[in-house]
Amino acid sequence: MDNNAYEAVKLTQELIRIPSHKYVENRESNVAEFIYDYCGKRGLEVEFQEVEGLRRNVIAKLKGNGTGRNLIFNGHTDTVPPYEMTIEPFSGEIKDGYVLGRGANDMKGALACMITAMLNIKNKGKILGGDIIFTAAVGEEEKSDGTEYLVKGGITADGAIVGEPANYGYALGHRGLEWLEIRIEGKAAHGGIPELGINAISKAAKLIQKIEEELIPKLKERQNEWMGPSVMNFGLIKGGTQPSTVADSCIIQIDRRYLPEENVKSVIKEYQDIIDQLMRGDSEFKAEIIRMDSNLMEEFDHAPLIAQPDSKIARTVYKVLKDFNKKEPNIEKRRGWTDAGVLSTYGKIPTVVTGPGDLKYSHAKDEKIPLVDLVNYVEIYTRIAEEFCK
Structure with a gap:
């Protein structure tokens, strides 16, 4: 393993050992400070961008001579929490050809490869035509506030790479993402006299059936060459308080993945039309649809990667x-949503997703990334930058 490759592995381990999930105080702040210091000490131009208090993006640059294209390397510093992991989540241990730990695959390994690739070019004494702009953004696992702030702050380039795991492939497009909650209202009554109540769970069942019969077949007909079909999923249903009481409320939570010709307004309207249809045919059916706060960005939507x-x-x-x-x-x-949607739709920056690792390891109880992927993606990112920025 040459020195550059070793540095990427070592850096991945160091990043894993700094927890940066939502239950850590100030979340990504410690890992951001580490990246800032690491890049600065090695001669990259580096700055913080404040997002929320101590939650900050890190922007590092390797300047070119101004004659070529500028390239963004984008990744996120947050991870999902360790939950019920079967390995030590923050050890960064190497075992059986993998680096283990939360964030190894999603996506501290990619951050390490991007930084190492930039230093690889710098240490060759090579000055590219354009700039490489590394952005380590907060919050992708929730509201993507980090990359939203990058775009709103005016970041621009001729192209961007988002380093989500791709198993040596790449994605040119992906669907937009919206989380919706439908709240069905009923009327409580004793289980011995249910006719005096209105069962919200029963009403929810009718709504689900109507959506499955009328909307889902329409979604299957909507196809995109680069993204696959428009899809939805009933992710959670919750209603009532106990078996002996008629349920006076029920909620349904929906994950909706939509194509570029759709948007949040049109997505919501399709559900609202079905709700309105049921309300016209049943005076006891009452429901409202809301956008889930846990998925809302500050101003943007979780738009598709175009x-x-x-x-x-x-x-x-x-x-x-x-x-x-x-x-x-x-x-x-048919990959999941990434910050590439923000860079593409709102930043108007042509963007491609490719990075070390395999999506099946992301968020896993034994999250890991192959050592060979870290080695290889330093070379892949180096070649991409040298070719694109010349």
Whole structure:
């Protein structure tokens, strides 16, 4: 393992050992300070961008000579909590060819590879035509406030890479994301005289059936070449208080993944139309739909990543991955939401998703990332930057 590759592995371990999930005081602040110091001490231009108190983005730059394209390397510093992990979540242990720990795969490994690739270019004494702008953003696992602040702060470039795990493939597009809650109102009564009440759970069942019969078939017909179909999922249903009481309330929570020709307003309207239809046919049916606060961004929506297959960044990533893999790289078409949607839709920056690791390890009880991926993605990111920024 050469020195550059070793540095990426070592840096991944160090980042894992700094917890940065939502239950940590000031969340990403400690890992952001570490990245700031690490980049600054190695000669990169580095600054903080305040998002919320001590929660700050880190922006590091390797300046070019002004004759080429500028490239963003984007990743997030937060992780999901460790929950019921079967390994020590913050050890950064190396075992059986993997680095283990929360955030190894999603996505501290990618952050380490991006930083190491920039230092790799710098240490060669090579000055590219354009700038490489590394952005370590807070909050992607929840409201994506970090990358929203980057865009609102005016960040711009000719292309961007978001380093979510891609198993040596890449994504040109992905669906937008909206979480909705439908609240059904009933009327409580004793279980011995249920006819005096209005059962909100029964009403919710009718609503679910109507959505499955009328809306879901329509979603299946909506297809996008780079994203797959428009989809939804009933993720949670909760109603009533106890078996002997008619349920006076019930909530349904929905995960909705939508295509570029759809938007939040049109998504909500489709559910509201079904609710209105049920209310017209049943005077006892009462329901309202709200956007879930836990998914709301400050001003933006969790918009789709708009595929731009003919963009320079898309062509560059394709060429580098094909040359590196010595075969056609896989284009992922049904991946989860990423901050690439913010950079693409609101920042108007052509963006591609590719990074070390495999999505199946993200958020896992034994989260890990292959050592070989960390080694290889330093080289892949280096080649992408050298080709794109020249």
